[in-house]
Amino acid sequence: MSSASAVSFEILILIASIIIILLALTAVLTIAQSVRCERHDKQNKKVRSSVQEALLERMEAANPDWEEWVEELTTSEQRVATELLEEYLQRIQGRDRAALQKLGCTLGIDEEAQHKLHNGNRFERFWALRWILRLDIDIKIEVLQNTSKDYPETRAAAARVLYEQEQPDAAQAGTELLLQGSEPLSVLGIDTLYQLNKLSPEPLITSAKGSYDNWTESRLIQVLQVIGEAGPSKPDATLGWIGFLFLSESPNVRAAAAQSLSGYGWHEDVRSAVDIEQIRADESPKVRRAVYRMLGTWDDKESTDRLISAIKTEASPRAAIDAIVALEGQVAQVPESDLSTASAAAEDWVLRSKYGNKEAAQ
């Protein structure tokens, strides 16, 4: 064996030894951590029922004297009290909630939340926002905006705080916060966006109009779906920009655009911005299905006429079903011989699923 290969063999042995030592160290640390967690769990279980009983009894008292109680608690009892507190604050309102929030402050959670919100990493800030919500800690919109803007999760949590605390301008500020960046929204983000805009979607429509160009397709579809689910907007809300989305190459975006307009048929702005005849003839059955549902929701004579025209030519069985359902009982106006093959089958299927058989329906 040459001296060069002997050296490389020694290096290999050294690398292998280091890897084995690192693996062994990781295994030891993992086991130690598991043992520690198990011990914590056992301690928590042991004290849980006594802490729970004392906590609930004090919650009922006219003067809970949380300071005295917290001073008597061991570290593990304080941990259990904090866990119970969070569980109960999620479920309870009214006088009991106010009493429990005072316990949160006595445990020092409010100060810890403020500190972590300003100085913590992403997860600590998320934790802080959760507790700000649970303890109803007064916090300025600007502070929430400045401390949560860099991650979608913290933006969603901060917007949720604005919504739950019913802060003035919550809809505007929360919507702007959620719509920063371009990535898809989390489930919390979508729900919060809906809650903030469900009664009056102007902040969402206005913010989306100004920034949809920069979003990913997933984000755009999410926002369009929220717009479609939100309540009626003011007559002067600008919805015309949604018309441009029907030019998108993506059928998913075109379908979401149709879905978003379902509740806005009465807007002149919408009617003039969208070429209904063109989108009704979209090459994608998915888009046509969304358009049929939209026309069904609009439910005026013009929309009904368009749906009646559609069922005469529709070739997609799935799209035909949506058109027939959107027409509800009015499909009977059309002679069966005028229906496309797909629409005739769809009518039969819809009637059978609704009434059991076609004869009963007629």
Added chain:
Amino acid sequence: MNSILIADDDKEMRELLRFKLQSGYEVTTVNDGKECWNYLKANPDNLPDLIILDIMMPGLSGYRVLDRMQDSERFDQIQIIMLTSRGKEDDIVRALESGATDYMSKPFSANELIARIKRVLG
């Protein structure tokens, strides 16, 4: 003393409700809709005066328990307060249409719940 059956799959919720109600009522708890239905079938002579019934439960939802109860006259005297999620208007409408006496949204106020129970039980 009036008796109350609490059917909720959320352990903390059951604990809270039991704690709040135990001083004024005879309280029994069950873990889900199926247990609730089994309890009612197994105790025909000792039916609760009122059930606090959560809507969203695994296996058998609160709605399905309500539907089954409506099929039998022996449950006619039981009052039902449904627990719904906040803001779920459809849930509230469906619960009341299905025969529930009243509803409470979660998170709930214990004092409000007790007031509703007192009104329902008279």
